[in-house]
Amino acid sequence: MAYEIYIGDRMYSSWSLRGWLMLEKFSLPHNVHMVGLYSGTMAQEMAHLAPARLVPALRTPEGMVVGESLAIAETLAERHPEAKLWPSDPAQRAAARWLAAEMVAGFSSLRGECPMQLGHIYEGFEVSRGVKADLERIEALFAHARKVSGRSSGYLFGDYSLAEVFYTPVAARIMGYGLPVSEETRAYCKLLLSDPAVLKWQALAHQVSYDPEPYAMDLPKRPWSLD
Template identity: 60%
Template sequence: MTYDLHIGDRLHSSWSLRGWLAFAKFGLPVRCHLIPLYSGAFAEGLAPLAPARLVPVMQTPEGEVIGDTLAIAETLAERHPEAGLWPSDPAARARARWLAAEMHSGFDALRSACPMHLGHRWEGFRPGPEVLADLGRIEEIWTAAFDRFGGPWLCGDYSLADVFYAPVATRIVTYGLPVSERAGAYVDAHLSDPAFLEWRAEGLAENRHVPHYDMDLPKAPWPG
């Protein structure tokens, strides 16, 4: 029973990364289909998946089309309760849903000023007050989760909450954003995760430059 997942460029599409991790981290079979961002063919690529208009888009083995990463995640959790996408403990599960929902609906300043870029780091980026406010809130909710559930991931074992914050971890590295040592260790855990490394390697192999994500800043190598 294999799903189909339609994604954007792996180096840049943060929601596609989240969608794919919801499969890869929980052992669910999936075929990926790339619809390049800002290519002039994006709308055409999505046309067979109407009414979806953004990536990622999932097709179930039965052919049902489901858009939006949160809807994809919840559908997979319903269809595969044995996979443990949400924590089994009710308190941890409620917190994980809260964390994922806040990421899904918030942190607009961080997402706008610091789009995901897994190809390299930018040197000399200076976050504005709104980005710093988003970072402060992220630190607050991460710390509260670590204190409540003991780590090593947000709600104990890896869950969909961590899926939703994986691209945040990459942004912290790409733009050299200031975080605490504890948050930095969580970021490092994401960046060394085998599933993330696989995704990034496939993105580098795509070898596609997307000018939309260029910045007037010096480049530096990605860590590791």
């Protein structure tokens, strides 16, 4: 029996990426359903999942529908304790939940000004005060996570957890717009984005093209690379 995960796009939908990673990275069997995020058919294609109306949305093997990334994450973590979606240690688990919750609720400048895209690296992006403040906050949260876990590099809590799921699209924004962060944060972003699951997602993203390109910026760009 498999989960059904509804997503909208691979190149641009950060929430879709999170919803899929929660299943893919923890080896939870799933089928992917793509709905028309940019074609105007999404509402109709998701009507049977109401009141879920955004991507990602999850349907469990028994038919229960869950919307909202954090609710999906908690549902999966509760149903699959053996998969260790959250860290086992209570203090680390609390910190991981904090990071995920703050991601869902915050960083509005970064999210608004640097839409996730996995296609290319923009050059010359001018960092606003708001984006700078969001980056500083993200790095403060990473520092807190590392203090709690005692891990100075690699995944924040030692093993891959939902914290990584929630921050992978943040890493894509940092790398995709060449945003100024510490070497440690850059190394962490590269770790998240070189994950085989993310590379698989990114390769599939390139199979779809849009005209005009969503969220295109009038800036020079170069091919995607983590160098």
